[in-house]
Every structure is written in C-alpha cells, then in structure tokens.
Amino acid sequence: MTDQRFxxxxxxxxxxxxxxxxxxLKNRADAEDVMQETLLKFYVEPRGFESPDHEKHWLLRVAANECxxxxxxxxxRRMDFLDEAAEAAAFDQPxxxxxxxxxxxxxPKYRAAVYLHYYEGYSVKETGELLGAKVSTVQTWLMRARGQLKIKLKEAEA
Structure with a gap:
C-alpha cells in the first residue's frame, strides 16, 4: 500500500x-488506541481489497474485534474508568x-449495534457480520436497545 493511499x-x-x-469503550484514549491499531493493521495488510465497501467492512470488523x-x-476489568461521554460531542439541541x-x-453490544445500524446505515445482516453475531441476535440487541432507550428517555422527560 502506498503512503498516499493510506x-x-x-x-x-x-x-x-x-x-x-x-x-x-466509552473512553477516548482507548478508542484512539483501537483506531491506531486498526489503521496499522490496515497499512500492513498484504492483500488488496475487492472494493471500497470491502475495505470499509474489513476496517470495521477489525476495529470491533480490537474493542x-x-x-x-x-x-x-480491574480498572474503574471515569465516564468521558460528556466531553465526546457537542450538540446544537439539548x-x-x-x-x-x-x-x-x-x-457495549447494544451501543455498537445501534451505532452501526442507525448511524452508519448498515443492514441488520451486515451489522451482524461486523459484530460476529447472528442476524436474530442483532435484531434482539436493537429491540432491547430501543426498549431501554424508550424507558430512559421517558424517565428523563418526567
């Protein structure tokens, strides 16, 4: 791979x-480490990719496995990290x-499924392939995540 392509x-x-x-991971430093490790593996990957979609899929799969x-x-597991979610993003609307x-x-499994499906636009099947889970499992994760979000948002509204 050429430096320009990388x-x-x-x-x-x-x-x-x-x-x-x-x-x-909900931790900026760990997420940066995973990103760096994933991109390093991408750089040294000896085989080429069939298409840009194949390249993207490979990167997301490697990142999920690294996480x-x-x-x-x-x-x-022994460390107690501070929650950094507050610093991660600034939004226009509350x-x-x-x-x-x-x-x-x-x-984590619900967050990743929600992110890949709703934010990146992957189908349930593609999300399952990226996370190493069956389609029915991903559907269950998304259903449970929506249920939990519905409850939490109603509580926050009250």
Whole structure:
C-alpha cells in the first residue's frame, strides 16, 4: 500500500473507526488506541481489497474485534474508568445531547449495534457480520436497545 493511499483511507475511514471504538469503550484514549491499531493493521495488510465497501467492512470488523479484545483484558476489568461521554460531542439541541448520553449508557453490544445500524446505515445482516453475531441476535440487541432507550428517555422527560 502506498503512503498516499493510506492517507486517503485514514481521511475517509478514521472518524468512523474512532466512533465505533468509542461506542464500545466509552473512553477516548482507548478508542484512539483501537483506531491506531486498526489503521496499522490496515497499512500492513498484504492483500488488496475487492472494493471500497470491502475495505470499509474489513476496517470495521477489525476495529470491533480490537474493542472486544481490549474489553476482555484482565487489566481493564480491574480498572474503574471515569465516564468521558460528556466531553465526546457537542450538540446544537439539548434533545440530541440527551439521546447521545442515553445511547452511551447502553451496554457495549447494544451501543455498537445501534451505532452501526442507525448511524452508519448498515443492514441488520451486515451489522451482524461486523459484530460476529447472528442476524436474530442483532435484531434482539436493537429491540432491547430501543426498549431501554424508550424507558430512559421517558424517565428523563418526567
């Protein structure tokens, strides 16, 4: 891979990989580490990609796997991280900020499914492939996430 092609890919996919990692980890530093590790693997990947969609799918899959690996690490399980969701994004409307906060309070598998399906526009099948889950599992995660969000948003409204 040429350096120019790598720079183009970083510009095109870097934010997307970071957002997926942040949705899993809720920690900016860890999300940046995952993004860097994913892009490094992309740079040294010896085989080419069939299409831009194949390239994007590969990057998201590697990022999801890196996040899962980090979440399984014994060190992370013993640490108590501060929630950084408040600093992550600034929104024009309070409703958008509230929704973001509620999405970030979901369990990691629900956050990742919601992000890939609703924000990145992947189908349920594609989301399942990226997360290494069956279609029915992803449908269940999305249904449960919507249910939890509905309850949380009603509570916040009251």
């Amino acid at each position: 720079r183009e890919a970083v510009e095109l996919y870097g934010d997307m990989v970071f957002r997926l990692a942040y949705s899993y 899962k690996k980090l979440l399984r690490s014994p060190w992370r 409703a958008q900020s509230e929704l973001f906060q509620q999405v970030m309070s979901l369990p």
